[in-house]
Amino acid sequence: MNSPVGHGVRAVLVxxxxxxxxxxxxxxxxxxxxxxxxxxxGPVTLTKLAPAALTPDALGHVDLVLLSHDQHxxxxxxxxxxxxxxxxxxxxxxxxxxxxxxxxxxxPWQRTTLTRPDGRALDxxxxxxxxxxxxxxxISGTVTGFVLSGDEVPTIxxxxxxxxxxxxxxxxxxxxxxDVAVLxxxxxxxxxxxxxxxxxxxxxxxxxxxxxPAVVVPVHTDGxxxxxxxxxxxxxxxxxxGLADRTRIPTPGVAFDL
Numbered sequence: 001m002n003s004p005v006g007h008g009v010r011a012v013l014v015x016x017x018x019x020x021x022x023x024x025x026x027x028x029x030x031x032x033x034x035x036x037x038x039x040x041x042g043p044v045t046l047t048k049l050a051p052a053a054l055t056p057d058a059l060g061h062v063d064l065v066l067l068s069h070d071q072h073x074x075x076x077x078x079x080x081x082x083x084x085x086x087x088x089x090x091x092x093x094x095x096x097x098x099x100x101x102x103x104x105x106x107x108p109w110q111r112t113t114l115t116r117p118d119g120r121a122l123d124x125x126x127x128x129x130x131x132x133x134x135x136x137x138x139i140s141g142t143v144t145g146f147v148l149s150g151d152e153v154p155t156i157x158x159x160x161x162x163x164x165x166x167x168x169x170x171x172x173x174x175x176x177x178x179d180v181a182v183l184x185x186x187x188x189x190x191x192x193x194x195x196x197x198x199x200x201x202x203x204x205x206x207x208x209x210x211x212x213p214a215v216v217v218p219v220h221t222d223g224x225x226x227x228x229x230x231x232x233x234x235x236x237x238x239x240x241x242g243l244a245d246r247t248r249i250p251t252p253g254v255a256f257d258l
Contacts, residue, residue: 027059030066031066033079047226066124070103091112092106093126128145157182181214184199185201221234
């Protein structure tokens, strides 16, 4: 198993689901969101409460965007869409690839490989995700997660907007040990389903136990009105479970090492 420390992985939370990672010399960004606070109309109006901590210019060149889905403004906004044209590789769902030019769509368990600056490979596999309860896809749409791996880098799971603990169990069984788990949490509730459409803090604890001993990094817990459990609740749940030492809690705009 790769160790989650000592490989020069550096991260900074931009805000919401947007996490910048430097892995194996590559600049990687999850679900890019940079727009100002305000209301974003759609089938459900989403209200952004906090600005991004960093601008796209502050991040510099981005080699890879991991886009869990494109249909919701809290995962891809206008500023994020503008960035995509400047990124070397954008990975998302096949449905997103049909709507967005230049996006490579991966169905669950499909994979692709990027070349790192040292010539070695970074393997990326799309993994299943469910944005709500069973049967939610006709309403919430298709979403995806990702697993990154390669020589001398940790194996990193990026959950995307996945609310299913059982899918995480399937991922662990098929992929093997995970070193770092970036979990989209916050218990998002837009009033369409009887249960949240992202992980609750309690479910995140279950996921952490499944992925033991992965280091857990929560994102997408704050900054939007439809998130019902902020990072404080996430921290409390992990403290109550005796797993606080497994977490790395990001402060927006402040870089940290994994």
